[in-house]
Structure formats: C-alpha cells, structure tokens
Amino acid sequence: MDTGVTQFLFPSKIGAGARALEHLPFDLGGFGAQRPMVVCSGELDSEGGLKPLEAAFKGSGLTFGVYAMDDIPSLETVREVWTHYDEGGFDAVIAVGGGAVVDVAKGLAVAAAGGPEALRSLLADGGTAGATAPLAWVPTLALTGREAAPEAALESRLIQGTCLCPNLIAVDPRMLANQGHTGLAEAGLGALAAALSLYDSGAVNPLARPYARLTAQRIIAGLTPLVFKPREPGGRLSRWFGSEGKREEEVAFVTAMAVSGGLLPEARKSTTFVLADVLAPVATVSREVLAAVLLPTVLEYAHRVRGEELSDLLAALGDLDLLCATPVQQRTEAALAMVRETINRLWLFSEGGLPRTLSEAGLERETLLGLCEQASAMVEGWQSHEVETLLLSAYNGTRLDPRNQSTRAIQEVS
Structure with missing residues (x-):
C-alpha cells in the first residue's frame, strides 16, 4: 500500500577528520566486535x-588480523580470506x-554472517x-565511488542489499597520504554525475537532494585545483592530494565520495543513468563516466x-556568493x-x-x-525521437536548440 511517505536511507556512520581512526575500535565494540580482520x-x-x-587500535583492547590481497581478486580470494577469518x-x-578491496571485504562480511553457502547462493541465484x-x-585515495553503495561486484557478478553499505566509515587524513592518479579524477567525475543526476528527473527521491548537494559541492571543490591549475607531467595529482596543508580539503573530498556511493540507488533511477546503462555494454568507459558525459545534455534537454x-x-x-550574484x-x-567546463577541463587534465x-x-x-528504441523503452515518459535527439547531441557535443528538435537539425561534428 502506498502510504504517501517518502523515505531515503543512508545507513553508514561517517567519522571524518583528524584522529577519526581512534574512534573506530570504540564504534566496532558497540557492535560486539573484539577481533576484526583487515x-x-x-x-x-x-x-x-x-x-x-595500528596506532589507533593500540591500547583499545581490540586486536586485528590482516589479509593482504592480490591486485586482481577473484571469487577464490573471498573463499581464501573467509577460511582465515x-x-x-x-x-x-x-x-x-x-x-x-571493498568488494572482497563485503563478500567476506556476507560469508561471515551466513557462512560461505550464503554468499555462494547469492552469486549463483541473485x-x-x-x-x-x-x-x-577506511578510505585511502584509491577510490571508485562505489564503495559505500549497497552492492558489491565479484568478478562479473553483482550482489546487492542495504546491509552491504559499511556500518562505519572513518575518513582520516593519515590514510590519504598515498599519491593519487588520474583514476581518482575519473572517480570524482562519476560521483559528480551521481549527485547531479538527481536533478534531471522529478521522480528521484527529494529527500536525497541535500546529500546530492553536499556531494556535488565537495567534489567540485576537490576537482577545482586539478582543472584550473597547470597540470604536472604525467597528470599526477600530487600537487594537491597528499601535499601538506590540504588535509581538510582531502578529507572533505573523500567524505563526499563516500556519500556519493549511498546516492547511487537513487541516481540509477534517473534518466542519465538509465541511458548510461543501455550504452555501457558497447562503450569503452565505465557506466559512471558515461553518465557524466550524458549529464549536461540530459539536463539541457530537460x-x-x-x-x-x-x-x-x-x-x-x-x-x-555565486548563487546570490546570479539572476534567477x-x-x-x-x-x-x-558542468560542461568541469568535464572539458578534466579531459584536458587527463590528456584526453x-x-x-x-x-x-x-x-x-x-x-x-540502433539503441534508441531500447533506450526510450527504458526511460519512462520519453519518446524515441527525443532520445535520438539527446543521444546524437551527446555524441557530437552540440547544444540543444529548443526551437528545432528534429534530429536532422543536428550537425555531426567530424
């Protein structure tokens, strides 16, 4: 029964700032944990x-073990780590x-609660x-933006559930010392798309909008030093991430990345992500990057x-100040x-x-x-010719003209 009540769930407790790690043993103890595995x-x-x-856990009464995994994990990785667990x-x-790393940890957490059969059943039957x-x-700078989402990907299989959102997130500047790379800019771009896609459709949960606003503001603030300053050789982020005197900005950026993961279930209802889902199997980039490419055109059309x-x-x-200075x-x-400028400058930063x-x-x-019919069937309330106009505009990078919506009016850019 539809009660008319709108709900939005973000179940993770986030602790961010200096010495956030010191709170982790106490918070885990609240769950009855005494011996976590890292x-x-x-x-x-x-x-x-x-x-x-290690320093944060010293004297806490809790001890932890460490499982250091390979760069390319598999389902066998989860089985092995569960045996040690x-x-x-x-x-x-x-x-x-x-x-x-987070995907494997989520798989381990499922197996730890219900035994390996619980995880095996999820992977086999959905x-x-x-x-x-x-x-x-505990985030580092090696992020994708999906870490706090209620899902985990193990090889080609996806498991879902609200319980897969971390119970606790500790964003500590001491863990953000390792230098980033262009992949972090890509993750930031995907997080920005997740946040702003909540504005492309009235069907998206309005209670998620404050989280989207927080995420977008912090992501833009984090990307600004990259896109508005001269790029270092090799596209390194070391001039900002990992540099001295920028701890608060780093913590805010990574916290926004964590929040963006919680927004993904709502974002994937949006026109932007539905179209990205249709295009992802035939593209050379991730769904999140596709969403960022589509986003300005979807918003322009709307x-x-x-x-x-x-x-x-x-x-x-x-x-x-900018909001007040700009006429309504x-x-x-x-x-x-x-939005356009951010995407264009990230293209320049990443050398294409x-x-x-x-x-x-x-x-x-x-x-x-060829995908227009399929896409229009997936996007509620859109006609095939509208989807075609939108996709061709995003293909060329052209501006939409509300006076002429015909696909024949769109000039292809060579």
Whole structure:
C-alpha cells in the first residue's frame, strides 16, 4: 500500500577528520566486535600504510588480523580470506582502501554472517543480501565511488542489499597520504554525475537532494585545483592530494565520495543513468563516466526543450556568493556551463583520457541510432525521437536548440 511517505536511507556512520581512526575500535565494540580482520591491498600493507590504524587500535583492547590481497581478486580470494577469518576467530571486517578491496571485504562480511553457502547462493541465484558481519571502511585515495553503495561486484557478478553499505566509515587524513592518479579524477567525475543526476528527473527521491548537494559541492571543490591549475607531467595529482596543508580539503573530498556511493540507488533511477546503462555494454568507459558525459545534455534537454526549472542546480555547484550574484533566470544556464567546463577541463587534465562526448567514449553514431528504441523503452515518459535527439547531441557535443528538435537539425561534428 502506498502510504504517501517518502523515505531515503543512508545507513553508514561517517567519522571524518583528524584522529577519526581512534574512534573506530570504540564504534566496532558497540557492535560486539573484539577481533576484526583487515582486508587491504598487498602494496598498502608492504609499504606500511596500516601503521596509523595500528596506532589507533593500540591500547583499545581490540586486536586485528590482516589479509593482504592480490591486485586482481577473484571469487577464490573471498573463499581464501573467509577460511582465515573462520579459523582465526574473527568477528568483524575492516576494508582499508577502495575498489576491489571493498568488494572482497563485503563478500567476506556476507560469508561471515551466513557462512560461505550464503554468499555462494547469492552469486549463483541473485537476490538480496540479508545480513553481514559488522563492516567498517577506511578510505585511502584509491577510490571508485562505489564503495559505500549497497552492492558489491565479484568478478562479473553483482550482489546487492542495504546491509552491504559499511556500518562505519572513518575518513582520516593519515590514510590519504598515498599519491593519487588520474583514476581518482575519473572517480570524482562519476560521483559528480551521481549527485547531479538527481536533478534531471522529478521522480528521484527529494529527500536525497541535500546529500546530492553536499556531494556535488565537495567534489567540485576537490576537482577545482586539478582543472584550473597547470597540470604536472604525467597528470599526477600530487600537487594537491597528499601535499601538506590540504588535509581538510582531502578529507572533505573523500567524505563526499563516500556519500556519493549511498546516492547511487537513487541516481540509477534517473534518466542519465538509465541511458548510461543501455550504452555501457558497447562503450569503452565505465557506466559512471558515461553518465557524466550524458549529464549536461540530459539536463539541457530537460530545461531547454521540456521547460523544467533547474535553478536549484546552481546551489549544488557554486557557493552562496555565486548563487546570490546570479539572476534567477540565468541560474540554470550558469550551472550547465559549470558542468560542461568541469568535464572539458578534466579531459584536458587527463590528456584526453576522460571523454567529453559519446564519440570519445568509443560509441559509433549508427550504434546509438540502433539503441534508441531500447533506450526510450527504458526511460519512462520519453519518446524515441527525443532520445535520438539527446543521444546524437551527446555524441557530437552540440547544444540543444529548443526551437528545432528534429534530429536532422543536428550537425555531426567530424
């Protein structure tokens, strides 16, 4: 029965700032944990990256074991780590790092709660994970943006469930000392798309909008030093990430990345991500990057052609001074220009590695036209000719003209 009540769930407790790690043993103790297992990369372990965590646990009464995994994990990795977990009497999981490390830790947490059969059944038959062992996440700069999402990817299989969101997230500047890379800019771009896609459709849960605004503001603040300053050779992020005197900015950026993971279930209901889902199998970039490429065109279509009011978008991108200085009638266009500029400058920063258009994302014009019917069937309330206009505009990187929506009016850019 529809009660008319709108709900939004973000179940993770986030502790961010100096000495956030010191709170982790106490918080885990609240879950009854006494002996957590740390899952991290072999590189992080060998380079002494766990020393701040060791210092935080010293004197807490809790002890932890470490499983350092290979760079390319498999289902066998989860089976192996669960064997160590079971034999060692561990009772909680701490993921240190991002990406595949967190996926393996989530798989371990499912197996720890229900035994390996519970995980095996989920991977074979699908369904929703019902319970996990207490799960904490300590981010480094090796992020994808999916870490706090209610899902985990193990090889080609996806498991889902609210319980897969970490119970605890500790964003500590001592764990952000390792230098980043262009992949972090890609993750930031995907997080920005997840946040701003909540503005492209009125069907998206409005209670998620404050989280989206927080995420977008912090991601833009984090990417600004990259896109508005001269790039160092090799596209390194070391001039900002990992540099002295920038701890607060780093913590805010990584915290926003954590929040963006919680936004993904809502973001994937949006027009932007539904179209990205359709295109992802034939593209050369991730779904999240595709969403970022599609985002400005989707927003432009919603505003210029469908007449939707998107002036609130500027509040998610600029500070209060910019918002107040911009006339209400110009706010949507100003926000759209900021999105375009960010994507264009990230393309420059990455030396063309991050695409600006669907053609740069490895898609052919004929392929797009062939997917229009499928895409329009997936996007509620959209006609095939609207989807075609939108996709071709995103393919070329052209602006939409509300006075002429015909696909024949769109000039292909060679």
